[in-house]
Amino acid sequence: MRPLSEPNELSRELLGGREAGESRADRVIAHLRDHIARNGLRPGDRLPSETRIAEDLGISRPIVREAMKTLAATGLIEMAVGRRATVSPLEGAILRNVIENAVLIGQVDVGHVMEMRRGIEIAMVGLAATRRSDAQAAELQRIVGEMAVRLDDFPGYIDFDVRLHLTLAEATGNPLYQMLVEAFRQIFQRSMTVGIERWAATPELHRVQRLHEELVATIVARDADAATAAMQRHFDDAIRVMFGAIVPASVGRGGEADRS
Amino acid sequence: MRPLSEPNELSRELLGGREAGESRADRVIAHLRDHIARNGLRPGDRLPSETRIAEDLGISRPIVREAMKTLAATGLIEMAVGRRATVSPLEGAILRNVIENAVLIGQVDVGHVMEMRRGIEIAMVGLAATRRSDAQAAELQRIVGEMAVRLDDFPGYIDFDVRLHLTLAEATGNPLYQMLVEAFRQIFQRSMTVGIERWAATPELHRVQRLHEELVATIVARDADAATAAMQRHFDDAIRVMFGAIVPASVGRGGEADRS
DNA sequence: AGGATCAAACCTGTCTTACAGCACGACCCT
DNA sequence: AGGGTCGTGCTGTAAGACAGGTTTGATCCT
Structure with a gap:
């Protein structure tokens, strides 16, 4: 389970530093948006658990949470204690x-x-x-x-x-x-x-x-x-x-x- | 430096469980919004460091970051590597x-x-x-x-x-x-x-x-x-x-x- | 068969400790 | 004056652990 460690190091060497959109949290965001699109998720549909996402991406769970907090703040998902996050409907x-x-x-x-x-x-x-x-x-x-x-x-x-x-x-x-x-x-x-x-x-x-x-x-x-x-x-x-x-x-x- | 541990336990006993708006992250959000209002901060003004906020509130830094990611996602603040977060102007x-x-x-x-x-x-x-x-x-x-x-x-x-x-x-x-x-x-x-x-x-x-x-x-x-x-x-x-x-x-x- | 109960598994919220790397200002040298 | 270096402040991330909430399936009772 080392999906990102090597390409990320390589990317860093080639580009000489941090690139916009290259933070781990941003990667999680992109992954989740892609997951939602590819699976045609609709409001109420469940996402994988934080732990699963962290494992799949080889990124620590606190960073997965940060990314998910961002998506929750812009209304894409809804997080709740003891339950996996779900896709959230547009609201005011x-x-x-x-x-x-x-x-x-x-x-x-x-x-x-x-x-x-x-x-x-x-x-x-x-x-x-x-x-x-x-x-x-x-x-x-x-x-x-x-x-x-x-x-x-x-x-x-x-x-x-x-x-x-x-x-x-x-x-x-x-x-x-x-x-x-x-x-x-x-x-x-x-x-x-x-x-x-x-x-x-x-x-x-x-x-x-x-x-x-x-x-x-x-x-x-x-x-x-x-x-x-x-x-x-x-x-x-x-x-x-x-x-x-x-x-x-x-x-x-x-x-x-x-x-x- | 134990500002919240006791009232939080008391609050939990009295209310019999988790209450909406009672998460640590939500407390940080409320604290930062209050800080911005009380100090009349304007776009470009700097916030205290994550470490400082965590110490002041007796809350761990990853949770402070979660809260700040939420505020960043709704446009109130802007976070950057190596620099303290700043208040962000309204944008599209x-x-x-x-x-x-x-x-x-x-x-x-x-x-x-x-x-x-x-x-x-x-x-x-x-x-x-x-x-x-x-x-x-x-x-x-x-x-x-x-x-x-x-x-x-x-x-x-x-x-x-x-x-x-x-x-x-x-x-x-x-x-x-x-x-x-x-x-x-x-x-x-x-x-x-x-x-x-x-x-x-x-x-x-x-x-x-x-x-x-x-x-x-x-x-x-x-x-x-x-x-x-x-x-x-x-x-x-x-x-x-x-x-x-x-x-x-x-x-x-x-x-x-x-x-x- | 249907409903209630309970335990185990799944899951989130939070904490602690540590390290890598970025930003900035002070200081020194040319 | 301008550039380089270093130290301090600061963020981004990881690993490991624990407390507590939710869900699911097995078992028991009616």
Whole structure:
């Protein structure tokens, strides 16, 4: 079991030193990606054990773990105690981490995130209107109805608000839009719920609900242009309320919580 | 130096087992994020050495490395041989990895990526028109001029095409849009260059160049609506050409290369 | 036959110790 | 001033060990 020791030494002599992509950990990463591709692995499928991989490659297990931690951090695999790693489906948490990191180092602020969220959700909603299934249209109508009876229960309202946006993303049929919307949900969910109970039953919330209802009507009607216009109205209203005179302190606290 | 051994044992007894977020590696991650926040570290700033961190936390160095590999994979830090890790600026490579992983496991295809790219670049271009600086407008004009004299040199043309899109993203003033566009550039650059030399000096390329020129004129004129419309025409044309009868084989090869 | 229990095997998370090689700054020489 | 050398700081990796979680198959009971 000495698969790599000799070629690696030779490679080092010929190239005179460390080459980009030549670390042992990077080799493990390449091996695992190749293994996944060659075997057509799909989310939920199991990988070989760390010990097996280490033996097969002649690399020590801690380095295999480092490589796998990298793949886990970018969402390709999922590691768990006592179980072999599995292939993981695309999800929003990775992008959430990336964005939160950027906020942490002061390169991005909540306004940037909100602006991108607005751009993306407006961009995708026409697709949702065009592509939604009957079941998705019915689900959107059900959600907006649940929201209507929760105008005095803001946390409950927010839960359905989240579902509404996720269902819209799902209706686009593009997993990447789903990932983005999921990331936004995770980023904004805390700041939307902390200390915002006072939003219940306000004129603002009633107005937001009307905008939601209009939006869903456009989706049901498969009217992409109307959907785009309705989503614009919805976000412009939400942004004005969120960043207007009343809310900054609350968003500021949320931002700090996001940095902890 | 026994900072964690006792509280960790106590925590384990009270909670009756492993709790989410309670792994040693996760503790290191939390510690480093806190360190970055408390010290206001910015891109380029150095972190303590692995050995120092391990001593400070009473955790073994391989686990510190695992944690740091995770943070490196999500773009917060950058690790290098012989040097302490540094805080890393936001960049597109992370998202590129995420998307390529999703393609690798068959959850996303090139069409999804292109569709999102279209949606996002159209969404952002109005912002670019509104916010661009005089220098950025001049740069865009210079780029489009450089493209005009490279209609018979496709690889050269592509280089400036990339710069054009990156400059537009920069003009939005939103780092998140820059990250997205950078990721798209990296994902599509290979498939755009492999075996596509035959595109040089074709009627298609001339048409694309005219669309580029129209687009830049709208940016220079600070006309957000015209910019949005021009970008739509540009992408609709590009997508029709890319996914039309002539190109599928080439894109298919690029996709396979992406999976290697 | 089906369900519960238990032991063994498989597996991950972490630690310790050690060594090879890279990066950087101080110092010396030309 | 510029280049070379050396020492110190630092990362990348290996080997071996142990604690504890998960899975699987055998056995027993109803």
